[in-house]
Amino acid sequence: MRVDVVTIFPDYLAPLGLSLIGRAREAGLLDLRVHDLRDWTHDRHRTVDDTPYGGGAGMVMRPEPWGEALDALTPAPGGGAGPRLVVPTPAGRRFDQAMAHELAAEPWLLFACGRYEGIDARVVEEAAGSGRVSRVDEVSLGDYVLNGGEVAVLAVVEAVARLLPGVVGNAESLVEESHAASRHGLLEHPVYTKPAAWRGREVPPVLLSGDHGAVARWRRDEALRRTAARRPDLVARLDPAALDRRDLAV
Ligand code: 6GU
Numbered sequence: 001m002r003v004d005v006v007t008i009f010p011d012y013l014a015p016l017g018l019s020l021i022g023r024a025r026e027a028g029l030l031d032l033r034v035h036d037l038r039d040w041t042h043d044r045h046r047t048v049d050d051t052p053y054g055g056g057a058g059m060v061m062r063p064e065p066w067g068e069a070l071d072a073l074t075p076a077p078g079g080g081a082g083p084r085l086v087v088p089t090p091a092g093r094r095f096d097q098a099m100a101h102e103l104a105a106e107p108w109l110l111f112a113c114g115r116y117e118g119i120d121a122r123v124v125e126e127a128a129g130s131g132r133v134s135r136v137d138e139v140s141l142g143d144y145v146l147n148g149g150e151v152a153v154l155a156v157v158e159a160v161a162r163l164l165p166g167v168v169g170n171a172e173s174l175v176e177e178s179h180a181a182s183r184h185g186l187l188e189h190p191v192y193t194k195p196a197a198w199r200g201r202e203v204p205p206v207l208l209s210g211d212h213g214a215v216a217r218w219r220r221d222e223a224l225r226r227t228a229a230r231r232p233d234l235v236a237r238l239d240p241a242a243l244d245r246r247d248l249a250v
Contacts, residue, residue: 002083002108003157005035007035010035021157024166024167030167048115070123074132075132081108082131084135085112085135087112088149088152090143092137092139093140095155103160104160111157113153185237186224188223189222221250
């Protein structure tokens with residue numbers, strides 16, 4: 001998969017050279033390219049922002065550098081398939097595991113990181129009608145405000161890259177984790193490792209019992225309990241068909 005990121009803070013994306021993602025890049029599974037938006041400015045101060053029309057606090061990113069950046073990084077219409085453009089913004093559609101899977105199926109993603117109060121709205125409009133990108137999504141990580149899109153890109157790229165074939169060594173760990181489709185909308189159960197007793201706390205005995213059915217039942221109960229306590233919104237959305245009689249006793 002190819003991923004381009006345009007930002008005024010390329011150094012912010014440095015963690016994408018580390019760990020799992022760094023190894024995926026070295027292995028050729030992920031072709032990640034970070035670009036400085038200021039390379040597409042032409043004034044002495046390399047200006048990327050200006051005051052908002054209509055007034056109000058803060059600054060808005062000017063459309064011209066963005067237009068030039070997107071033109072430079074995408075094929076002309078008819079020149080082959082363009083990337084899917086992803087614009088992180090707190091005003092976007094909520095990013096979730098389903099969207100991570102959707103993005104992981106794309107051959108090419110292009111992230112446009114806004115700063116300040118955001119990017120002039122014509123940039124997304126123009127890109128969507130340009131024929132140079134396959135589609136445009138404005139996405140949000142959740143209901144809180146970050147200073148810019150860079151941290152969101154770190155999160156989205158990590159969530160997406162770990163779904164690419166060969167990136168996570170043990171594919172089974174993808175299946176079991178919280179928010180995997182196979183968990184039917186429940187959070188993951190708590191996990192334990194050695195030692196069996198630590199600071200006076202024992203690992204739940206059922207996990208040492210060797211009774212695989214009992215272990216599965218215990219994990220299911222704990223997942224339900226945890227989800228009900230922490231994410232009642234997920235419980236409300238559970239498919240009733242995914243519950244069994246013993247679940248209702250929890
Ligand atoms: Cl994607 N961007 C910004 N600036 N703030 C956010 C966000 C994105 N998601 C949650 N807060």
